[in-house]
Amino acid sequence: MKDAAPQPIYLADYTPPAYLIDGVELEFHLHPTATRVVSKIRFTPNPKAVSRDFFLHGEGLTLIRAAIDGTDITPDLVEGGLKADVPDAPFLWEAEVEISPETNTALEGLYMSNGMYCTQCEAEGFRRITYYPDRPDVMAPFKVRIEGREPVMLSNGNPIASGEGWAEWDDPWPKPAYLFALVAGDLVARDDSFTTMSGKDVGLKLWVRPGDEGKTAFGMQALKDSMKWDEEVYGREYDLDIFQIVAVSDFNMGAMENKGLNIFNTSAVLASPETSTDANFERIEAIIAHEYFHNWTGNRITCRDWFQLSLKEGLTVFRDQQFSGDMRSKAVCRINDVSALRGRQFREDNGPLAHQVQPDSFVEINNFYTATIYEKGAELIRMLRVLVGDDAYDKALDLYFTRHDGEAATIEDWVKVFEDSTRRDLTQFRRWYKQAGTPRVAVSEDWADGTYTMTFKQSTPPTPGQDEKLPQHIPLAVGLLGPNGDEVLPTQILEMTEAEQSFTFEGLAAKPVPSILRHFSAPVILERDSTAQERAFLLAHDTDPFNKWEAGRTLAKDVLVALITGEDAPLEDYLSAITVMLRDDSLDPAFRALTLGLPSQDDLAQTLFDAGLTPDPMKIYRAQQTLKQAMAEHLQDLLPRLMADMDVTEPFQPNAEQAGKRALGLGLLNLLNRLDGGAAAQALYDRADNMTLRLGALGDLLQAQKGDAALADFRAQFETDELVMDKWFAMQVTHSAPEDTAQIVAKLTEDSAFNWKNPNRFRAVFGAFIMNPAGFHNASGEGYKLFADWLIKLDPVNPQIAARMSSGFETWRRYDADRQGMMKTQIERVLATEGLSRDSQEMLGRILN
Ligand code: PHE
Ligand code: ZN
Secondary structure, X not given: OOOOOOOOEEHHHOOOOOEEEEEEEEEEEOOOOOEEEEEEEEEXXXXXXXOOOEEEEOOOOEEEEEEEOOEEOOOEEEOOEEEEOOOOOOEEEEEEEEEOHHHOOOXXXXXXXXXXXXXXXXXXXXXXXXXXXXXXXXXXXXXXXXXXXXXXXXXOOEEEXXXXXXXXXEEEEEEOHHHOOEEEEOOEEEEEEEEOOOOOEEEEEEEEOOOOHHHOHHHHHHHHHHHHHHHHHHOOOOOOOEEEEEEEOOOOOOEEOOOOEEEEEHHHOOOOOOOOOHHHHHHHHHHHHHHHHOOOEOOOEEEOOHHHHHHHHHHHHHHHHHHHHHHOOHHHHHHHHHHHHHHHHHHHHOOOOOOOOOOOEEOOHHHHOOHHHHHHHHHHHHHHHHHHOHHHHHHHHHHHHHHHOOOEEOHHHHHHHHHHHHOOOOOOOOHHHHOOOOOEEEEEEEEEOOEEEEEEEEEOOOEOOEOOOOOOOEEEEEEEEOOOOOEEEEEEEEEEOOOEEEEEEOOOOOOOEEEEOXXXXXXXXXXXXXXXXXXXXXHHHOOOHHHHHHHHHHHXXXXXXXXXHOOOOOHHXXXXXXXXXXXXXXXXXXXXXXXXXXXXXXXXXXXXHHOOOOOOHHHHHHHHHHHHHHHHHHHOOOXXXXXXXXXXXXXXXXXXXXXXXXXXXHHHHHHHHHXXXXXXXXXXXXXXXXXXXXHHHHXXXXXXXXXXXXXXXXXXXXXXXXXXXXXXXXXXXXOOOOOOHHHHHHHHHOOOOOOOOOHHHHHHHHHHHHOOHHHHOOOOOHHHXXXXXXXXXXXXXXXXXXXXXXXXXXXXXXXXXXXXXXXXXXXXXXXOOOOOOHHHHHHHHHHHO
16 A cells, blocks of 8 residues: 655745744764663743644654753654743753664655764754754754763864763754764864954864875865855854864765865765866855855855755855855856756756755755755846846845844745845835746847847746746847947846836947847846857857857757757858867866857757757767767868867866866867877777766767776776775766667676765666666666666655655656657656655656646
8 A cells, every 4th residue: 555645835824833932952972773872852832833832853764852940751752853841931951762773764854874973954853863853943052972982972062072982062042953062083184274254263063984095284274265165255253163074985966065164075075186076066166065065055054944944055056156256267157067957957947847946835945955946046146146236246245144043034035135235126026935836038139220229028937736827027238239240238136026027228330239138137048049150259249258158059059959850951151160269269268168068968868859859869868979079170180289278287186277178178089089080099998097077988988889898997996995886886887888888888887896876876877877868768668667766766865865866757757658658657656656755655656737
């Protein structure tokens, strides 16, 4: 029998907590299968409460003892927690529970990774550690004592005292339970320090397993850069004596911002030139910044409830994007951020999993750590900043920090701060938080007697549960170019608020070429019929780097779509425009590398689907191959010189400048690879002294079906390095021929190194699989079945990861009847699995409907 459908919870049902907490003391007696947790919690009735019922969350706990004001009681154990009769006045709650970290494979609560104890409490993991009001609007200072045999035992806040077999920690800043952390094990630290803007010394520690010390330098530097940046740009100073980061091998997400004790997936912090790519370094820098920035946006000001998740995540992503832009190239970062947004968030927003940035309901909160909450949330803040201006944004943020410090706030509080500090009416802007779906903005233009008129029409397609959409407040950054390529109108922000709206520009000498949605000023899909010549013109002349890149991308897309549908493709226009772009030494190599890249298969599938066509994954794949072959042949004579220009002769540095050169060099090698049968790739593989070049060469060799020797060599060299072995797994799936992908995946799952309970390893194989559309959607349907088999296998062990991965099926309705039928069968098979987690039930249920 299947369990009854899990029940959603609603934002509208929010009520304030019945009891607040003055202080928490926790005592841990560590044991792999029988850890004892003793809690002492001082509760006070909340004057704002609407009920006096005393309920504590608890899951998978064995209650040993409970007492109120020193008297033992027998609480009422109920579904999801316990109830008890309590005094109508402040009281002391004491409890002792037993838990088993070693058998906790869900990696939520207290668990073990490689013999080390660690915790993950966001969103609702603390209830697996002890009975507690596990909701973010209950904030309290924590004191923690840890007893055990572990050489290093850590918790949040400042270290108080320690001795043989024990350690005590004190976190004075009131925090919700989701920010609690504990780590204990055999760890070594890279030590450093930071002097804050008011002159306080903060000790910095980056804890890793012995043997990983050599991979900590970059992360530590990124941390110091982040601390400095947050002081300089947001005026935010760190607030404890010590800040610690711990690297953990088994972790569901990238990292976690626990107060003063961030816990990181090893993949999000450990880096060295020999084992990490430029992309890894960049991601690590961004995640370290992200978690550090949460200290103010997330921890000091937290969320009232999980419907407000984007309050901390959207803002913190926006802040880490600003940071990366300042540390590296703004233009390149923006292009990468928009590509990621389109790849993940637009896909989500245009399918069955579309949801609001502030949802009205959810079943399992773990399913809402999405691109919409994070990346779209960040775009909303970026738009706000564009609308109010940079200085007003800074003032609003100052007000936000003073007004809400120490509180559990809401998205409404956030918008109100902007209204109060700028006196703008943001009523319509609020719709961005409540209306799911990606708006389409269609542009038409009119030219007569020196007057140029642009007319915009916006509409947002229906999303699950939301059929009717209202017009959004859209900032459209627009510039105009004259026929000779000069800018005749620098960037202006046009504020669109109506369903249809025109803007007029007078006194122009000639019909201009518009550059619309510069720097991607709003998360919308721009619909504009344009000629290949005009796109090539913008690629050559636009002063806005984002739109310059965008022009090349849309031109490539036009070519690919035409190749797929069998229409006339503007191939020659594209090839000559790309050639001019590549030869332009004044352009940043990183920018050129991005412009050389093609739209993804998934992007093309969505584009075709939007146009009312049924995407054929193989046709899409072949069109890409055809275009790359044509590019390679067209650029043949240029390739060697351009590649030589990109050689980096200085010692490896993971900075933007070197990374850009390597990226362009590898982009060009990928083309040459189609002409020389892998010779240059093999030579590069053999001489590469860093992972970026080595992995790029390996990918090309695999693509040329010449990868066997390199693969064996790679494995032999890196067998003991988990993170590099993840790459070894992923590469084989990513660079397989579509007909072979499912078989390769199946074979990899039988490899002795396929430790599938480790989220990184599972994702290396299956994440790469679902991101390879031609392989995953192979007409045999073999891939669907294999994927479903593994979701069923993983779900009872780690429901969070199983549920996340099930988004591999989210685009099933795009495809032809055969594929739809096969995918539906597999989705239903997983859904019919006895005991399927609430996480997976919710995800697959939504995908199916
Ligand atoms: N809050 C974390 C972040 O955004 C993400 C996370 C969520 C980590 C849930 C673990 C569990 O940085
Ligand atoms: Zn975050």
